[in-house]
Amino acid sequence: MNATPLVALVGNPNSGKSALFNALTGARQKVGNYPGVTVERHAGRTSFADGRPVELIDLPGAYSLDPSSPDERVTRDVVTGAQSGERLPDALIVVVDAANLDNHLRFTLQLIALGLPVVVALNMIDLAARDGLTLDPAALERELGVPVVPTVAVRRRGIDELKAALGEAVRQGPVVALRAGDNSVHEDIATLQRRARAISLAATVSETPVRRWTHAFDAVALHPVFGLALLGAILFVMFQAVFAWAQAPMDLIQAGFDALARFITATFPDSILRSLVVDGVIAGVGAVVVFLPQILILFFFILMLEASGYMVRAAFLMDRIMASVGLSGRAFIPLLSSFACAVPGIMATRTIEDEKDRLTTILIAPLMTCSARLPVYTLIIGALIPDTRVLPFVGLQGLVMFALYVMGIVGAFFAALVLRRTVTKGASSGFMMEMPKYQMPRARDIVLGLWTRAVIFLKRAGTIIATTTIILWALLSFPQPPAGSHVSPVDYSIAGRIANTVVQPIVQPIGFNRDISLALIPAMSAREVAVAAIGTVYSVDNPDSDNGNRAMIDNLRHRWSLATALAFLMWFVFAPQCISTIAITRRETNGWKWPAFMVGYLFVLAYIAAGATYWVATAIGL
Amino acid sequence: MDMSSRVILPVSLESLPRRQHATVAAIDWARLAVPEARRLRELGFDEGVEVEVLHRARLGSGPIACRIGRMTVALRRAVAGAIHVAPLAG
Numbered sequence: 287m288n289a290t291p292l293v294a295l296v297g298n299p300n301s302g303k304s305a306l307f308n309a310l311t312g313a314r315q316k317v318g319n320y321p322g323v324t325v326e327r328h329a330g331r332t333s334f335a336d337g338r339p340v341e342l343i344d345l346p347g348a349y350s351l352d353p354s355s356p357d358e359r360v361t362r363d364v365v366t367g368a369q370s371g372e373r374l375p376d377a378l379i380v381v382v383d384a385a386n387l388d389n390h391l392r393f394t395l396q397l398i399a400l401g402l403p404v405v406v407a408l409n410m411i412d413l414a415a416r417d418g419l420t421l422d423p424a425a426l427e428r429e430l431g432v433p434v435v436p437t438v439a440v441r442r443r444g445i446d447e448l449k450a451a452l453g454e455a456v457r458q459g460p461v462v463a464l465r466a467g468d469n470s471v472h473e474d475i476a477t478l479q480r481r482a483r484a485i486s487l488a489a490t491v492s493e494t495p496v497r498r499w500t501h502a503f504d505a506v507a508l509h510p511v512f513g514l515a516l517l518g519a520i521l522f523v524m525f526q527a528v529f530a531w532a533q534a535p536m537d538l539i540q541a542g543f544d545a546l547a548r549f550i551t552a553t554f555p556d557s558i559l560r561s562l563v564v565d566g567v568i569a570g571v572g573a574v575v576v577f578l579p580q581i582l583i584l585f586f587f588i589l590m591l592e593a594s595g596y597m598v599r600a601a602f603l604m605d606r607i608m609a610s611v612g613l614s615g616r617a618f619i620p621l622l623s624s625f626a627c628a629v630p631g632i633m634a635t636r637t638i639e640d641e642k643d644r645l646t647t648i649l650i651a652p653l654m655t656c657s658a659r660l661p662v663y664t665l666i667i668g669a670l671i672p673d674t675r676v677l678p679f680v681g682l683q684g685l686v687m688f689a690l691y692v693m694g695i696v697g698a699f700f701a702a703l704v705l706r707r708t709v710t711k712g713a714s715s716g717f718m719m720e721m722p723k724y725q726m727p728r729a730r731d732i733v734l735g736l737w738t739r740a741v742i743f744l745k746r747a748g749t750i751i752a753t754t755t756i757i758l759w760a761l762l763s764f765p766q767p768p769a770g771s772h773v774s775p776v777d778y779s780i781a782g783r784i785a786n787t788v789v790q791p792i793v794q795p796i797g798f799n800r801d802i803s804l805a806l807i808p809a810m811s812a813r814e815v816a817v818a819a820i821g822t823v824y825s826v827d828n829p830d831s832d833n834g835n836r837a838m839i840d841n842l843r844h845r846w847s848l849a850t851a852l853a854f855l856m857w858f859v860f861a862p863q864c865i866s867t868i869a870i871t872r873r874e875t876n877g878w879k880w881p882a883f884m885v886g887y888l889f890v891l892a893y894i895a896a897g898a899t900y901w902v903a904t905a906i907g908l
Numbered sequence: 909m910d911m912s913s914r915v916i917l918p919v920s921l922e923s924l925p926r927r928q929h930a931t932v933a934a935i936d937w938a939r940l941a942v943p944e945a946r947r948l949r950e951l952g953f954d955e956g957v958e959v960e961v962l963h964r965a966r967l968g969s970g971p972i973a974c975r976i977g978r979m980t981v982a983l984r985r986a987v988a989g990a991i992h993v994a995p996l997a998g
Contacts, residue, residue, distance in 0.1 A: 349950035354943050388977050389952045417978070475949045500980070501962060508963040508973055602982045606970035615971065615982075639943060716944045716987060717971055720951060721980040 291456050292341045292373055294364055296397055297381035298390045299347030300722040302409040304328075306381055306439035307344040308731055310448075327372075334453035335446060343375070350475065351396050356636045365400060377403040377456045379448070384414035384421055384436070385723075387489065391482035392475070394430065403455035404432045407448055411436040413723065418494030426489035440728050500723050507599045517600055524587040528657075532579040539579070543572030562759055565825045570755025570818035573661060574747045577814065581657045581743055582736055584626040589735045592619075593727035598719055605717045611699050612706030614638070614717040617647040621698070624654035628867045630739075632874055642712035646705050648874055649884050652867050653698035653860065655691045658813040662858050663690055665817050669842040670851040686855070693859045697891065709883070746812075750865065754811040755818050762804075762826045776804070776827045796893060797853040797900030801845060806863075813863045849903035853896040860892035919995060921974065922988040924961050930993035932957045939990040951981050959993060 297303045311330030328344040345364055346357035353359040360369060367374030380397050382390035398404050408423055427434040433451040437444030506512050547568045554560045591597045597619055605615030616638050624631030631651045638644040671683045706712075761781035767773050776782045777800075785803035793803055804823050809816035824841045842851075862868065862885045871881040924930055932955050937945050953959075953976060962980060963973040971982050 349947070352946065354947060385978050389979055392950075392952075419978075475946070476954055479949070479952060479954055504963060504973065504980070508965065510965060510970075513965075598982070602965060602971055602973065605982075605984070606965060609984075639947070713941065716941070716947075717982065717984050718944065718947050718951065718987065719982045721973060721982055 289373075290339050290341045291376040292343065293377045293379060293452060293456075294375040295342065295344045295379045295381060296361060296365060296393075297347060297409075298349060298383070298386075298393055300720060301347065301381040301383045301386075301390060302439050303344060303347060303381045305728065305731060306379070306407060306409060306437065307342065308728075308734060309439045309442045309445055311342055333449065334456075335450040336453060338453070340452070343372075348393065350393055352475075354639045365397065365402070375402060377405065377452060379405050379407055379452065381407045381409050384408050384411045385417050385419055387421070387426075387486040388479075388483045391430075391485055392478045395478050395482060395485075398430060398432055401460050403458060403460060405448065405451045405455050406430060406432055406434045407439075407444070408434050408436045409439055412438045412441070412443075413725075418492075420491040420493070422489050422491050426485070429485040429488050503724060504599070504721075507596070508602060513599070513603050517603055520591070520596075524584070527587070528580050528583050532583055535579040536576050539576045540572070543568055543576070547572075558763070561763070562756065565822055566756050566759035567752055569821050569825070570759075570815070571747050571752050573818040573821065574812070574814045575744070577657055577661055578740065578743060580660060581626060582740060584657060585736060585739045586732065588623050588626060589732050590727050591622075593725070593731060595722040595724045597622075598721050601717075601719065602721070609717075611702040612643075613646060613702055614640070614643055616717060616719065617643065620647055620651060621654055624651040624656060627656050627658070628652045628654065628864065629870050632867065632870050635874070640712075640716070642706075642710045645875065645880065646702055646710045648871055649705060649710070649880070649887075650698040650701050652862050652864070652884065652888060653694045653701065655694045655859070656813075656864075658864065659690075659858055661814045661817045663687060663855060665820075665838070666842070666851050666855055669839040670846060670848055690855060690859055693856070693895075697860060697895075701887070701891075746866070750811055754808050754815055755822065758808040758815075758819055759822055759826075762822060774827055776800075776823055779826070781807075796857075796897035797847075797850045797904070798857075798896075799846065799850055802850070802854055809863045811865045813858060816858075816863070848908045849900050852903050852908070853900035856899040857892045857896040860888050860895050862888040862892075919993055920989045921959060921961065921983075921991040921993050922972070922985050924959075924993055924995065926961050926964070929958060929960050929996045931996060932959055932991060933994040934992045936990040936992065940987065944987060948987065952976050952979065953991065958996075959991075 295303050295307055307328060307330065310332040330342050330344075332340050332342050334340060343364070345361040348358040348361040350358075351362045351365070353362050363369035364372050365375065365378060378397055378400075380394045382394055394406060406426070408421065408426065411421065414421060421436075423434045423436050433455060435444050435448045435451050437448055439445075507516060547564050550560060550564055550568070588597075591600070600622070601615035601618045603615075604618040608615050608617055617635070620631045620634035620638075622631075623634050628651045631654065632648050635644050635647045635651070638647060667683050667686055671686050674682050676682050676685055758781060761784075762776060762779045764779060767775055767778040771778070774782075777786065781804060782800075784807070785800060789803035789806060790798075790800060793806070798806075801820055801823055805816045805819040808819045820842075821838050824838055846854075868881045868885060871884055872878060875881065919930070921930075921932075932953060934955060935948070935953060940948065957976060960975045961972055962975055965971050965973075969985070971984050972988055973980055973982050974988070975981075
């Protein structure tokens with residue numbers, strides 16, 4: 287055998303596949319995408335018991351080979367060899383939840399019928415035992431005709447046995463030469479289900495009624511009143527943490543970048559290159575990297591909510607409200623993730639089965655206040671909204687921030703309502719979800735998840751954001767005005783001319799000044815670039831003054847009216863200023879039609895909202 | 909529709925009292941959309957299977973959570989209304 291054997295992990299949702307994948311591969315994993323569809327491809331390396339390397343891929347959870355969502359389609363296509371860019375696996379590890387055999391065995395039977403070598407991981411056998419269920423793996427092995435290994439993935443139990451069985455299965459090769467299209471694969475679900483139940487019965491030694499603990503907790507978590515109160519409390523703690531816990535590490539990162547800029551300024555003579563590094567790269571990348579702690583805290587909560595099994599309960603509670611705008615409770619999960627970033631949020635919509643429902647969720651996801659808006663909001667609010675108290679404990683600045691979040695949510699619901707009656711009209715989608723057992727999230731899995739997000743974010747800051755700030759810096763710095771000219775360097779530059787002649791006439795009516803016109807174009811790459819762009823504009827404009835955050839705030843106070851600032855904030859609630867979101871939408875919807883529509887409707891909303899805010903604010907004398 | 913083939917039963921899963929064990933007597937597949945029906949089968953709903961309502965999201969509307977086998981499944985009421993059940997004694 288020349289190539290490294292490829293083994294795929296397959297199973298129902300909630301069978302503990304990902305935990306098993308983590309246990310088998312450790313940190314040696316790579317997250318990417320399948321070509322053509324944005325379904326994350328989790329690949330990693332492990333080895334057989336004798337040490338030979340194996341490439342392992344973790345496939346999205348599925349209920350059958352008859353896919354009803356994009357990620358289930360990938361699972362089917364990979365195990366049948368139809369997925370482009372992926373070879374047919376040499377063997378499958380079918381993961382089943384020991385406490386849910388009669389359901390999970392149905393999919394197992396379909397997978398065995400494919401004819402690839404199969405090893406069944408009888409996972410979470412400890413929880414099944416705690417649940418009062420005694421199983422006989424040997425009986426199951428006899429009934430299924432393939433090796434069965436009891437495992438407890440989260441405690442790394444049964445992993446060596448699984449590797450040994452896998453090596454043996456690959457060595458023996460395909461048992462029956464069957465492929466997709468063969469009728470036995472597509473046997474009717476009800477028949478397969480009956481066979482699965484019979485096998486499950488044969489493998490069950492004894493059984494007592496099910497998990498009381500999960501039911502007891504659900505009595506509160508799903509309660510019409512207490513459940514909603516609990517959800518509200520969790521969300522409150524989550525957003526509170528994003529702002530409170532992140533402060534110290536953010537100050538530290540900011541101090542680091544400031545020190546670096548000072549060091550370079552002090553060490554090297556004044557030159558164009560130094561200006562590029564300090565004003566362009568360090569200022570631009572620093573302004574963005576500083577938000578890493580907030581993003582990680584937000585993702586920490588979202589990963590915890592998902593891993594614990596609570597997220598599905600939140601979807602259950604929200605279904606009624608989501609149904610009132612034509613969505614389902616399932617949409618709540620991607621929308622909540624979009625508060626961290628719309629990109630993973632939009633990717634999470636792939637579990638929504640109904641196409642129209644999924645499309646609507648994608649189209650409104652950018653309205654959730656993502657963490658990239660925080661730098662913009664924080665800067666403008668800090669500089670221009672008076673730090674006064676409206677009520678005891680309620681500051682005006684905090685209130686404005688809160689109102690911006692609410693505006694996003696209200697806007698999203700309103701947009702969904704309209705979209706579902708017009709462009710994404712269709713039968714109301716259903717809500718049918720398996721509710722997993724509660725479980726303690728494993729520190730290891732959470733850390734791996736956070737690490738992946740941090741790497742993606744830093745790569746983005748280092749590539750897209752660094753590139754756009756360098757380009758902006760160049761466009762702002764050239765050509766330089768002749769000596770003795772009274773024109774400011776910014777107005778004389780290419781960027782200044784574009785902003786003054788092209789952008790300014792369009793945005794003048796809604797109260798935007800030249801600084802905003804300059805910031806809007808580079809901020810198309812990512813919203814947080816607006817902050818870096820405004821900073822760059824001021825430092826190019828006054829090359830001799832101090833470049834820090836303080837100077838920027840002073841500049842803002844002198845140059846911006848309150849009405850302009852409010853209009854600018856309102857613009858950012860709606861405007862689709864994020865290349866990554868547009869790109870992911872294109873990939874998720876397979877074409878330019880929907881991203882073009884999304885960009886169009888959001889810009890129109892942004893223009894109207896910012897304009898209305900400006901006119902009202904001016905009218906009342908702000 | 910042929911009246912003789914229609915199963916008329918007083919209780920649907922939607923109106924089954926909480927914690928009352930029951931078996932699925934019949935599922936009115938014709939009332940369900942094709943993907944809904946398929947998902948319902950995939951989750952194990954079939955005639956003769958034991959079910960129980962565990963939670964209702966709100967009075968009057970919102971989904972219900974029910975136990976089927978050893979699994980908990982959330983369903984909308986319209987779907988639960990298409991599942992006819994026979995309550996078990998005890």
